[in-house]
Amino acid sequence: MASVNKVILIGNLGKDPEVRHLEGGVAVARFPLATSESYKDKSGQRVEKTEWHNIVVWRGLAEVAEKYVRKGQSVFIEGKIRTNQYQDKDGNQRYSTEIVADSLEILSPKGSNEGGNTAEQQSAALHQSSTHQTGKTSAPAGVAQNDEPDDLPF
Amino acid sequence: MASVNKVILIGNLGKDPEVRHLEGGVAVARFPLATSESYKDKSGQRVEKTEWHNIVVWRGLAEVAEKYVRKGQSVFIEGKIRTNQYQDKDGNQRYSTEIVADSLEILSPKGSNEGGNTAEQQSAALHQSSTHQTGKTSAPAGVAQNDEPDDLPF
Amino acid sequence: MASVNKVILIGNLGKDPEVRHLEGGVAVARFPLATSESYKDKSGQRVEKTEWHNIVVWRGLAEVAEKYVRKGQSVFIEGKIRTNQYQDKDGNQRYSTEIVADSLEILSPKGSNEGGNTAEQQSAALHQSSTHQTGKTSAPAGVAQNDEPDDLPF
Amino acid sequence: MASVNKVILIGNLGKDPEVRHLEGGVAVARFPLATSESYKDKSGQRVEKTEWHNIVVWRGLAEVAEKYVRKGQSVFIEGKIRTNQYQDKDGNQRYSTEIVADSLEILSPKGSNEGGNTAEQQSAALHQSSTHQTGKTSAPAGVAQNDEPDDLPF
DNA sequence: TTTT
DNA sequence: TTTT
Numbered sequence: 001m002a003s004v005n006k007v008i009l010i011g012n013l014g015k016d017p018e019v020r021h022l023e024g025g026v027a028v029a030r031f032p033l034a035t036s037e038s039y040k041d042k043s044g045q046r047v048e049k050t051e052w053h054n055i056v057v058w059r060g061l062a063e064v065a066e067k068y069v070r071k072g073q074s075v076f077i078e079g080k081i082r083t084n085q086y087q088d089k090d091g092n093q094r095y096s097t098e099i100v101a102d103s104l105e106i107l108s109p110k111g112s113n114e115g116g117n118t119a120e121q122q123s124a125a126l127h128q129s130s131t132h133q134t135g136k137t138s139a140p141a142g143v144a145q146n147d148e149p150d151d152l153p154f
Numbered sequence: 155m156a157s158v159n160k161v162i163l164i165g166n167l168g169k170d171p172e173v174r175h176l177e178g179g180v181a182v183a184r185f186p187l188a189t190s191e192s193y194k195d196k197s198g199q200r201v202e203k204t205e206w207h208n209i210v211v212w213r214g215l216a217e218v219a220e221k222y223v224r225k226g227q228s229v230f231i232e233g234k235i236r237t238n239q240y241q242d243k244d245g246n247q248r249y250s251t252e253i254v255a256d257s258l259e260i261l262s263p264k265g266s267n268e269g270g271n272t273a274e275q276q277s278a279a280l281h282q283s284s285t286h287q288t289g290k291t292s293a294p295a296g297v298a299q300n301d302e303p304d305d306l307p308f
Numbered sequence: 309m310a311s312v313n314k315v316i317l318i319g320n321l322g323k324d325p326e327v328r329h330l331e332g333g334v335a336v337a338r339f340p341l342a343t344s345e346s347y348k349d350k351s352g353q354r355v356e357k358t359e360w361h362n363i364v365v366w367r368g369l370a371e372v373a374e375k376y377v378r379k380g381q382s383v384f385i386e387g388k389i390r391t392n393q394y395q396d397k398d399g400n401q402r403y404s405t406e407i408v409a410d411s412l413e414i415l416s417p418k419g420s421n422e423g424g425n426t427a428e429q430q431s432a433a434l435h436q437s438s439t440h441q442t443g444k445t446s447a448p449a450g451v452a453q454n455d456e457p458d459d460l461p462f
Numbered sequence: 463m464a465s466v467n468k469v470i471l472i473g474n475l476g477k478d479p480e481v482r483h484l485e486g487g488v489a490v491a492r493f494p495l496a497t498s499e500s501y502k503d504k505s506g507q508r509v510e511k512t513e514w515h516n517i518v519v520w521r522g523l524a525e526v527a528e529k530y531v532r533k534g535q536s537v538f539i540e541g542k543i544r545t546n547q548y549q550d551k552d553g554n555q556r557y558s559t560e561i562v563a564d565s566l567e568i569l570s571p572k573g574s575n576e577g578g579n580t581a582e583q584q585s586a587a588l589h590q591s592s593t594h595q596t597g598k599t600s601a602p603a604g605v606a607q608n609d610e611p612d613d614l615p616f
Numbered sequence: 617t618t619t620t
Numbered sequence: 621t622t623t624t
Binding site: 096 | 159
C-alpha cells in the first residue's frame with residue numbers, strides 16, 4: 001500500500017548516545033534530541049518551546065554515533081516514527097514513540113568532545129542502506145540478519 | 155536556534171475525524187493514520203507492519219478534515235511531532251505523541267463518503283499558514299488569537 | 309561535509325516512462341512528472357500553475373517503472389536534484405535539471421494500463437538502496453558496478 | 463489535484479546573496495548553494511560531486527538573507543522547484559531551474575562576515591507564510607500584492 | 617562559486 | 621536533557 005513515514009529533524013543532543021552491542025554484534029544507540037521553536041504568545045511575549053525526540057540508530061550508524069556524536073551537538077536526522085507498545089508494572093498498555101534514524105549528519109561540533117575529533121569526523125554523512133532495513137535480498141552471505149528484531153527491549 | 159521538526163506521512167485514516175469546536179470558534183480535528191511497511195523477516199516470510207499516528211489539525215484545516223476526510227481515505231500529511239506530558243490517574247508522568255499537521259492533501263476517495271464529494275473536494279490541497287501558527291503579526295484585527303492554547307486537553 | 313539534497317514530489321506522469329537497458333544490464337527510465345498548485349492572482353482569479361519535473365530512475369526501480377507506471381498515474385517520489393551540463397550545437401554551455409528518484413510509490417491507478425495491474429502492483433513501494441547508489445561496498449561479486457556512469461547522455 | 467513539490471537542502475553559499483528591491487517594496491534575493499556527496503567510483507577512488515542550486519527567496523526572507531547570510535555559510539532550506547522558460551538570443555526555448563525557498567535556517571557562521579553577527583542573528587529561523595505566497599486572502603489592506611510576479615526577469 |  |  002502506498003505509504004510514507006518520514007521524519008526530518010535538526011536539533012541538539014540532550015545527552016551522549018547510549019550504545020548497546022547486542023548478541024550477533026549489532027549495535028544500537030539511543031539519545032534524546034531537542035528541537036525548539038519560538039513564537040509569541042497571546043500577550044506578545046516571545047516563548048521558546050522545546051520538543052524532545054527519542055532517537056534510535058542501528059548497526060553502523062550506531063557505531064558512528066558512539067564515536068562522533070556527543071551531547072550538545074547539532075545533527076540532521078532523517079528517519080521514521082515508531083511507536084512501541086508495552087505493559088507498565090500495573091498491566092496498563094503504554095506507548096513509547098521514537099525516531100528510528102536511517103541517516104545522520106553532524107552539523108556542528110559542540111559539547112563534550114571539543115578536544116578530539118577532526119573535521120573529517122565532524123562532517124560524516126551517514127546513510128543506512130534501506131536494503132538492510134527491509135528486503136535484505138542483496139545482503140552478502142555471512143552477514144548477521146537479525147537486525148532490528150521485534151523482540152528487543154526498547 | 156537552528157531547528158527543524160518535520161514529518162511527512164502518506165497513510166490511511168483508521169477512523170473518521172473527531173472534531174471539536176472550541177470557545178472562540180477554533181476547530182480541532184483528530185484522527186488516527188496508518189502507515190505500513192512490508193519486509194521479510196528472518197525466516198524469509200513477508201511481514202506487514204503497521205504504524206499508527208495520532209494526527210491533529212487546527213482551524214481551517216480541521217474544518218476541511220471534518221467535511222472531506224473520512225475513514226479509509228489515503229492522505230498526504232506534512233507537520234511536526236509533538237509530545238504532550240500528562241499525569242495518569244496514579245500520578246505517573248505519561249507521554250503522548252501526536253503529529254500536528256499543517257498541510258493535508260487527499261490522495262484517494264475511499265471510505266464512507268463515496269456518495270458525495272467532487273473531484274474538486276477530493277483533491278483539496280490545504281496548507282496551514284505558518285503566520286497563523288507562530289508570529290501572527292499579520293493577522294487581521296478581529297481574528298481569534300487563541301489558537302492552539304497550551305491549556306487544552308489532548 | 310554536512311550536506312542534504314532531498315526532493316519529495318507527488319504528481320502525475322505526463323508520458324509513459326522511456327526505458328533504456330544499458331550495456332551491463334542496467335536499466336534507466338525517464339518520465340515527466342507534473343505537480344500543480346493553484347492560487348489567486350492579483351485580480352482574484354484562481355490560477356493553476358503546473359511545474360514539470362524530469363524524473364530519472366535507475367536499475368530495479370527503472371524496471372518497476374517500466375512495468376507498473378503509466379501516463380496519467382499519480383506517484384510519490386523521493387530523490388535528489390541533479391543538474392547536468394552540456395554543450396548545445398552552437399557550443400554554448402547548457403544546463404538540464406532532473407530528479408534522480410530513489411523511492412517511488414504508486415498512488416493511483418490511472419492512464420493506459422487500466423486493464424492489467426493488480427492492487428499489489430499498484431501499491432508497490434520501492435526504495436533504491438543507498439548502498440548501491442554510492443559506496444557499493446556491500447554489492448555482491450559479479451554484479452555490474454557501472455551504474456549511473458558519468459558519460460551517459462541525458 | 464493532490465500535488466506536492468518540496469525540496470530540502472543543506473549546503474553552503476557559493477556567493478553572497480544578490481538582492482533586488484522591486485517597485486512596491488518587494489525584495490528578492492538570489493544565491494547559489496552547493497550540496498555535495500562523496501562516493502567511491504568504479505576504481506575505488508573516493509570522489510566528491512558538488513551540485514549547485516539556484517536559490518531564490520522573496521520578501522522578508524530576502525531581507526533576512528541580505529542581512530545575515532553570506533558566502534561560505536551553511537544553511538538549511540525548504541522550498542519548491544521551479545523551472546522558468548525563456549528564449550535565448552537565437553530564439554531557442556531554454557529552461558532554468560531554481561529553488562524558491564520558503565524557509566531558511568542558518569546552520570553555521572562562516573565566510574565573510576565573521577566580524578559581525580551575533581548568535582541571535584546566526585540562528586534566525588525564518589519561514590515564509592504560505593498565505594502570502596498563494597491565496598493572500600488574509601493579507602492586510604495596503605500591503606503590496608505584486609509578490610512574485612510572473613513577468614519578472616530571472 | 618561553497619564546504620569537508 | 622540540548623541549543624539560541
